[in-house]
Amino acid sequence: MNILAIDPGSTSTKVGVRRAGKLVKATIEHPRSEIETFHAVMEQLDYRMEHLVRYLRETGVEQVRWDAVVGRGGLVRPVPSGVYLVEEPLLGDLVRGVNGEHAANLGGVMAHAVAARLGVPAYVVDPPVIDEMWPVARLSGMAGIERRSMFHALNQKAVAREVARELGRPYQELNLIVAHLGGGITVGAHRKGQVVDVNNGLNGDGPFSPERTGGLPVIGVLQLVERGAFTTEQLKSIVARKGGVFSYLGTVDLREAEASANEGDHWAALVLDAMVYQIAKEIGALAAALAGEVDGVVLTGGLAFSASVVEGLQQRVQFIAPVFVRPGEFEIEALVDGALRALSGADEARRYQGGADEDRA
Numbered sequence: 156m157n158i159l160a161i162d163p164g165s166t167s168t169k170v171g172v173r174r175a176g177k178l179v180k181a182t183i184e185h186p187r188s189e190i191e192t193f194h195a196v197m198e199q200l201d202y203r204m205e206h207l208v209r210y211l212r213e214t215g216v217e218q219v220r221w222d223a224v225v226g227r228g229g230l231v232r233p234v235p236s237g238v239y240l241v242e243e244p245l246l247g248d249l250v251r252g253v254n255g256e257h258a259a260n261l262g263g264v265m266a267h268a269v270a271a272r273l274g275v276p277a278y279v280v281d282p283p284v285i286d287e288m289w290p291v292a293r294l295s296g297m298a299g300i301e302r303r304s305m306f307h308a309l310n311q312k313a314v315a316r317e318v319a320r321e322l323g324r325p326y327q328e329l330n331l332i333v334a335h336l337g338g339g340i341t342v343g344a345h346r347k348g349q350v351v352d353v354n355n356g357l358n359g360d361g362p363f364s365p366e367r368t369g370g371l372p373v374i375g376v377l378q379l380v381e382r383g384a385f386t387t388e389q390l391k392s393i394v395a396r397k398g399g400v401f402s403y404l405g406t407v408d409l410r411e412a413e414a415s416a417n418e419g420d421h422w423a424a425l426v427l428d429a430m431v432y433q434i435a436k437e438i439g440a441l442a443a444a445l446a447g448e449v450d451g452v453v454l455t456g457g458l459a460f461s462a463s464v465v466e467g468l469q470q471r472v473q474f475i476a477p478v479f480v481r482p483g484e485f486e487i488e489a490l491v492d493g494a495l496r497a498l499s500g501a502d503e504a505r506r507y508q509g510g511a512d513e514d515r516a
């Protein structure tokens with residue numbers, strides 16, 4: 156089976172070409188100066204498609220007979236985990252970004268654009284809005300504001316299934332705490348195959364990360380608004396893109412921050428230690444949520460390449476359960492696997508139902 160996988164990130168489009176049983180991955184970089192000329196994510200569609208088509212032409216795979224095209228799912232309405240056929244109303248909800256603006260919204264739309272020309276199915280797999288949270292985790296502490304599941308579902312599920320395979324036990328029988336440590340950070344409690352609690356990675360929840368604030372003291376934020384220090388739009392952009400390590404040190408690149416700390420910058424060292432401390436606290440909170448019944452803690456994402464982040468976390472959380480380190484992300488592999496499962500019938504492709512506006516996260 157020949158599968159084309161498309162995984163748009165904020166400044167890159169990752170591509171996977173699975174042909175003759177082999178997977179080749181590539182990253183098409185998009186300079187910030189080009190991306191920032193677009194006001195809305197969907198306005199980037201033609202630009203990203205041109206880059207994708209050029210990549211396929213230049214690598215000589217333009218004429219491949221694809222069996223399916225699969226894209227990273229976006230911020231649509233909450234859905235169960237699985238593989239989804241891209242058709243209406245999913246396509247419309249991705250285009251409208253019913254649950255927010257994110258480059259991932261382009262994944263299903265681009266997959267559909269390529270697949271429609273070829274007359275093959277387009278899929279998305281485990282979009283960030285998959286929702287398996289148990290009721291007790293949904294209460295925020297204020298009537299009218301519900302905690303919603305929005306996380307690195309594709310990578311978290313893929314890595315959790317991989318660790319389960321390595322342990323020789325079904326994912327559905329294990330309790331794992333999976334920490335996706337990238338530009339944004341989400342930590343999920345995977346209880347017998349269901350992510351029953353997880354911090355929302357985009358709305359100011361959980362630990363701070365290289366580019367996001369995580370949870371903030373609410374009154375402090377309100378005081379900033381009262382003083383006119385920021386507009387709400389500016390604050391939203393800080394929460395999602397310009398918070399965390401960036402707001403303290405002016406970089407989202409952890410390697411740069413670590414270099415400063417290693418050269419004796421005590422402030423940089425404290426910021427990095429605080430991030431690791433907050434991640435460890437999140438893992439500890441989920442261990443309590445699982446009543447201490449934890450088979451493993453899994454560290455993944457770009458920060459899991461950092462020896463100091465991994466050692467700092469191991470020191471603080473290894474009392475909970477064995478720590479598995481799986482650096483990087485496995486989204487392209489997970490997309491291809493999902494498409495193969497749908498094509499082979501091992502996993503029936505689900506049909507997204509859409510829903511009412513109050514379903515939005």
Ligand SMILES: Nc1ncnc2c1ncn2[C@@H]1O[C@H](COP(=O)(O)OP(=O)(O)O)[C@@H](O)[C@H]1O
Pocket residue numbers: 164336337338339365407408409410411456457458460461462483484
């Ligand atoms: N070898 C490394 N050592 C330390 N940090 C790293 C390393 N490789 C990547 N990172 C950091 O990981 C973060 C990006 O993680 P990644 O999972 O690629 O994020 P995203 O997909 O969210 O952009 C950046 O802060 C980057 O500097």
Ligand SMILES: CCCC(=O)OP(=O)(O)O
Pocket residue numbers: 164283305306307337338339340341355356357
């Ligand atoms: C938490 C939802 C998905 C997400 O934040 O992805 P990125 O970190 O890749 O922006």
